[in-house]
Amino acid sequence: MAKLYINQSPNEKVENLKPKEETISFLLNYSKALHVLDGKQMQYENLLN
């Protein structure tokens, strides 16, 4: 019979994953930098660093 070389099911692994701190940090900085300006008929996005 074939041997199974796995100790943990994929589902168990999935539950422990988290995004990297850099990703969270990038998102928070992106949010701080993003400004939306209302024009007459459109909205304009501005990234201010």
Added chain:
Amino acid sequence: MKKIETTTDATLVRQYLEGSEDALSKLINRHKQRIYNFIYSKVFDRDITEDIFQDTFIKVIRTLKRGKYNEEGKFLPWVMRIAHNLVIDHFRKNNRMPKFDNSGDFNIFSVLPDEDLNAERLMVKDQIESDVRELIRELPEDQREVLVMRIYKDMSFKEIAEQTNVSINTALGRMRYALINLRKVIDKHDIVLTKY
């Protein structure tokens, strides 16, 4: 004693819209694991998961800042839907452009097409059907009624005419306008309903 988190998502969204960046941080930290795991459970690749997670929240931030968010009280399902759509976009792109991974080992399955409805295609199909159902709900009552009877109940126009007490020509006309209006809504909102 552990402090119980009492601020609701809706409150945090409101605080963020009022300018509190800290509220966004709380929202992301509260839901990051669930959203990340949801994406990973579909793509099984950490780098792709990281990218889709990032794109999901970029879309969330842009939508909130543009004042387009209108699902108060349903923040998590809304974010999950964005993530789900981005996962589908990812699979669509990959289907168009099959790629080799450069791990050194040749994998025959990376070049053989799988014509069956695999998990990704089923997701895309489900998404399209769900989008179409939502679009149909937007139609005027008389047009929606005819379209549902014809497409979902497979009724003939004669049967539809009898059941709705109109002439066959009227039923045909309503079907025609239903399709025209569906196309208009699809064009207006740039909705993509194709598999590839």
